[in-house]
Amino acid sequence: MTALGVVFRPQLPPERLRAMARAADASGLEELWLWEDCFLESGIASASAALAWTERLRVGIGLLPVPLRNAALTAMEAATLERLFPGRFVLGLGHGVQDWMGQVGARAASPVTLLREHLTAVRALLRGERVTMAGRCVTLDGVALDWPPATAPEVLAGAIGPRSLRLTGEAADGTILDARATPDDVRAARLLIAEGRAEAGRAPDGPHRMVVYLHTATGPDAAARLSAELGPRDPASPRPGIAGDAKAVARAVQRLTEAGADTVVLQPTADEPDPEGFIRFAADEVRPLIP
Structure with a gap:
């Protein structure tokens, strides 16, 4: 079954998160996703608060930029959240926006190498292993978590480019595609992920969760708001996103799932006038229309 989520955009002040998390939990929405965009809001702090304020909601961070983090600290934080809220936390890691990383003196010489090493170390630590590695970017000397989770979180x-997509197949439990992805992009990503899995000796068709964001606007001014969000149109490229009622949004979600998405996360426009109402729209009107 397709999972449906909504993004809490960090353009909203942190104090808005409580009402939105509770609205998502009360409405029966499966997932709420958070971003750690520079220099807005902390992903880990926001996720821990959202999990504490809710009872059943899954909370994902999509994503934490690894140049800002030590792999052992990332694993400690993820393990703590998984033990506190079993089965409700989803960790996403990524390169980060290189211009932002440069602003804080953390630009990686090889973003792909850094992400590969970070993924390898974090996943091993979360499995309860003692890790020693001397990589190009990550160094650990006999590190093990004292409180690993009973079951490692995914x-x-x-990823966007081919190298990064193959890397997610090689070294991650799943892949997050941003809202620029069209159904054709999802299909192409699935093929590259399978290549990466095969190169790493993993079953090409093995379980690998695909999370895809979808630009979404609804209401009387939906088309105008979505157009402003996406900017000038390139006639040569398919335009991502959907503006319309619940049926139109559900059809767009279905097109992504048919292309290979397991979870579709509706991404409201930055100027969405009613964020809590958007969550209820997703849960009450869109969700029932999705198989």
Whole structure:
């Protein structure tokens, strides 16, 4: 079954998160996703608060930029959240926006190498292993978590280009595609992920969760708001996103799932006038229309 989520955009002040998380939990929405965009809001702090304020909601971070983090600290934080809220936390890691990483003196010489090493270390630590590695970017000397989770949470990775997509197949439990992805992009990503899995000796058709964001606007001014969000149109490229009522949104979600998405996360426009109402729209009107 397709999972449906909504993004809490960090353009909203942190104090808005409580009402939105509770609205998502009360409405029966499966997932709420958070971003750690520079220099807005912390992913881990926001996720821990959202999990504490809710009872059943799954909370994903899509994603934490690894240049800002030590792999052992990432694993400690993920393990703590998984033990506190078993089965409700989804960790996403990624390169980060390189200009932002440069602003804080953390630009990686090889973003792909850094992400590969970070994924390898974090997933091993979350499995309860003692890890020693001397990589190009990550160094650990006999590190093990004292409080590993009973079951390691899935670790997803954000990707856009072919090398990064193959890497997610090689070293992650799933892949996050941003809202620029069209159904054709999802299909192409699935093929590259399978290549990466095969190169790493993993079953090409093995379980690998695909999370895809979808630009979404609804209401009387939906088309105008979505157009403003996406900017000038390139006639040569399919335009991502959907503006319309619940039926139109459900059809767009279905097109992504038919292409290979397991979870579709509705991404409201930055100027969405009623974020809590958007969550209820997703849960009450769109969700029933999705198989």
